[in-house]
Amino acid sequence: MFDVIVRGGLVVDGSGQPGFQGDVAVKDGRIAAVGRVEGEARQVVDAAGRVVAPGFIDPHTHFDVQLLWDGAARPALEHGVTCVVPGNCSLSLAPLKAADRPRVVGMFQQIEEMPPEAFTTAFDWTWEDFAGYRAAIEKALSINVAPLVGHSVIRLWVMGPAAQERAATPDEIAAMQDLLRQCLDAGAVGLSTSFVDIDENGRPVPSRFAQFEELDALAAVLGEYGRMLQCVPEFYATDITIARIDQFAELSLKHNIPTTFSPLFDTSAVPDNAPRAIARVEEQFARGARVWPQMQTRPIDISFSLLRPSLFFARLPRWVRVLRLPLEARLAALRDPDTVAKLVADTGPDGGEAMMGRLILRGGDAAPAELAGKTLSEIAKARGQVPAQALIDLSLEHGLDVAFLSASQGHQSTDRIGPMLAHPLVHIGASDGGAHIASFSTYGDTGYLFSEFVRKGRHLSLEQAVAKITGETADIWGLKDRGRLQPGLAADIVVFDAETIDREAELPTFDMPGDGMRYVRAARGIDTVLVNGEVAYANGAYTEARAGVVCV
Amino acid sequence: MSPRAGEGEAVIVGAEVVAGHDGSAELVVRLRHANGAEAPLVLDEEAGLRLMRNCGASHVDDLAGQSWRRILEGS
Secondary structure, three states: OEEEEEEEEEEOOOOOOOOEEEEEEEEOOEEEEEEOOOOOEEEEEEOOOOEEEEOEEEOOEOOOOHHHOOOOOOOOHHHOEEEEOOOOOOOOOOOOOHHHHHHHHHHHHHHHOOOOHHHHOOOOOOOOOHHHHHHHHHOOOOOEEOOEEEHHHHHHHHHHHHHHOOOOOHHHHHHHHHHHHHHHHOOOOEEEEEOOOEOOOOOEOHHHHOOHHHHHHHHHHHHHHOOEEEEEOOOOOHHHHHHHHHHHHHHHHHHOOOEEEOOOOOOOOOOOHHHHHHHHHHHHHHOOOOEEEEEOOOOOOEEEOOOOOOHHHOOOHHHHHHHOOOHHHHHHHHHOHHHHHHHHHHOOOOOOHHHHOOOEEOOOOOOOHHHOOOEHHHHHHHHOOOHHHHHHHHHHHOOOOOOEEEOOOOOOOHHHHHHHHHOOOOEEOOOOEOOOOOOOOOOOHHHHHHHHHHHHOOOOOHHHHHHHOOHHHHHHHOOOOOOOOOOOOEOOEEEEOOOOOEEEEEEEEEEEHHHEEEEEEEEEOEEEEEEOOEEEEEOOEEOOOOOOOEOO | OOOEOOOOOOEEEEEEEEEOOOOOEEEEEEEEOOOOOEEEEEEOHHHHHHHHHHOOOOOHHHHOOEEHHHHOOOO
């Protein structure tokens, strides 16, 4: 007697091989049989007319905080994602001493845009070390988690405030090595670092103060475990990105580790950026190095309101400071003429025309319907104001619940991006799931992969696309128990409609702690998701299953 | 300092506002170096707005012909 049989679907097993009609049987959380399966099961999932594939793996997320109150990393799981990798970009929630929490919370807020309540009311800080964090999230996981440990927090643990001031001494580097070993022993799948990110005050995160000797020493520890080194390179400059590719290739070869960098995206302003980076990756792989570029599937949009801080204001520290205030204090500041005058002045001598004039009022919130679709420049002129003043006043008049969209285009050319996604050395990822939540949705990139690049662009076959985000991803990350529908492996399974799988429209929701807002996209075409053999999502609803684990 | 590019130094030949990875607007300035090579330079919002202000530019197209040194002014 099996626990579950998924019957009569097109089995696309994650290997990239052609799909075949068959069944998948599950017993004790693992795949027991694949093919024509005889016998009975306690639960049968009818997959007729559907694809049966391994659960998708999202290798670049920031669900570190959300997992503490939402073990499904919603809405990732309903998109067919059964394993997420948090802890990217040098930031994780462990190891972290209690005294250092405020500093790291600020860094997380800069990246994730989580409301303050997410850190003050949504969970209890019960840990300092990595094992403690693991225990905290493992209590109620519906999704699997393969966590990275962040270089910045390792540095902060060892060096304290000096982590954001100077290079480390040999003794401090040795202490970081020991700490990294503890984290890897406790279940970390690798180390993340960043050469780009800043904290809420605009200062470089701790990892950016590391000299090469420090990174080399930490990579040596990763080599002891064969684990991943992830980084955010200086992606705004192709030549520097290529230099990082070379540097990481040397670390990969020297320590026999996989490395990955993200993001790599296409832009019309620098059309040779991604092709040059990929060409360098090809050269380094030919030498035997492993430097996997992560490329996202979705194009880049921006949305935000004054209800929450947004990266739209990341280069305007005064705006960020005001928007971080509790609601009543924020409203008071935005009503204060002196403060507003400074805010408007900060946007430049044109009152924000260059920076904000092309913003489009989104609608779907408290904004007047007749303004929906108009630009802020048009609205400001009609009001006899400069755009920055109009943005503030319009927001105040509607309880700050006015959302704006910047339709600036980036990474939007399907015909250019499709072949790159299909490239055997390009790692599909960089979703940033759980980050930038008040600016845009970071969910549904897998659905978009199938709708845009399999069905519409035909740049990848169904089997290729599935393999890219399952078997190949598991291989890249060394997740030996995941990514394929093979007897003996963990039963992470998604049943979907190949003709309709997609992401739905971006919508604001208020499901963050403190009724905080974020933008999400629901899934389309996903029927059933099993995590470690238990149905975690079916018929458009999450179940009570809590079978997720921290997996390595 | 001359507002226009001098001989033997890099000159701005074009600029474009693009969407950055994190959802912020960025200014990509294309520089042509003295040896004829061209290369992009990505400026964040602050640097991009400052460059436009330094050059008295009301549109990114107005930046063409300006010296690369304008990028450093006021930084």
